[in-house]
Amino acid sequence: MSIARFSPFELLLLKSRSQVDTAKLLLLAWVLCHRQQVSEGQRRRRLAQVSVHFRHGHELAPVMQIAQQQDLQAIQLAAEVLRRECSREHGLGVMHQAIAVATDTGELSLANHYILRFLADLFDVPPATLATLFQELTGRALTAPEDPSRDAYWRIHDAEHYAKYEAEQARQAEAARQQARQEQQRAEQARQRQQEADQAREQAEREKARQREQQHERERSRRHRQSHQEKKHNHEQPYRATPPDRTTRALAVLGLMPGASKLEVRKAYRRMAQMHHPDRFYTESEHRIALASARFQRIKSAYDYLMHTYQ
Template sequence: MPQSADFQKILRESKNPLGTSVLLILSWIALSDENLDKSELEQLNQIAAASKSGSSLEPLLDLIKSRNTYAIRLASQVIKQHFTGEKGKLFLEMAIQMSIADGYLLPSENHILRFLADLLQISKLSLSEVFTEYTGRPLPDYSDPSYATYWTSRSSESKNQSKSHNLSKEDEAMSILGVRKGASMYEIKKAYRRLAQIHHPDKFSTLGDEAKEAAKINFQRIKDAYDYLVAYA
């Protein structure tokens, strides 16, 4: 069977083609660096389990691993058809959540966000504004080789840092909340309140079960980061 038919078959057999398309795009973001770590796989499995599409995650991951651009284009068109206006912006917000879940924004993830913004007819300015709202930092230019390290805010780190770099638990929590090392408890609480409001899972309920579950996972990550910093302050 030609690759172009693989995802068509999956969509035909899906109980919810939109949900299946959302899951594929989230898998694309998670695998954009060609490495799916344990936490990313667990997150995708949770989203797939919450989905009512009936689609298995493994075939979708196989499509991404094989660089099946047809599947990505087809899933993108399904999403474009259903997510217009405010829903389009919400989906972009969810994609940002997935992209920065590990505390980094890598070149491949940056390109995907810009692709999705263009797909959903969201301007570069609006993308940058949403990104800044979510992270407290401006969207890096994708030609800047340093933005993989941008998130750690450590000048002594190499500019070639990748997702494989192991942050300390404190640095990871700081990164998730978008605060710099040495931030006061007031700054940490302020960041948490802001993020808890804009990342609340109920906000994404109109996008379907997959989106709501992804938001729920991200919301819990924010709460865990906050709880850690409060406990060990």
């Protein structure tokens, strides 16, 4: 049979003087590879110390290399050899050695928590017995292993990552707050611009209304002067004056000259009605309101008469 078909660990078992000791070597090397803050040289020296009485008859380097490669098939084969060949007492001895190499220079790593429980199951060691062995050898209780699926575990064991993560979260939160403030400022500026535009529009409308009122006032003054001149002329030449008819008087009330068209009458009425409607003087005195009502009534009567006349 060609040896190329055997794995490195199977070849070690074939060459070993004691397959049990070789299997124990691999499992103890597996535990040592999961020790934290331990150099490669320290692992090799510790494995040599623990295996000084083993009868394997081969070098330790190949065993350490297989353990470092996390060769699970080799580890499973070693476990099967020990399950088949070791008695309960022998299994307890292996547990003693595994606990010793896992804890003699520091805290028990998370991986070795689970490896010790795997070995306890392998040798049918109950959890209570495992806890007792651990207490006797280390002087401290075997606590439940930390759960790497929990956030709290990685906050302790990868604090640098979480510091960066929390800093990034804080930066993003600050950026979001800054963006919200900027959007609020833009909205406030837009509201102020809208208010200013509304105020400017209202001011322009008031200015236009004031100019219209001034124009209307000038027109009334012109008519008044014209009427006064006509009266003066009629007074100076009474023999030539003829009393105006009702149509002429109605047109004069609307500020129109004789011969005005029906369209001009309507426009004049709307303009005069807007200027002299009593509702515009509701804040004035009762006397002013009464005068406005009388004036508006004359305008309305003149308009009704002229509309009837133009039919």
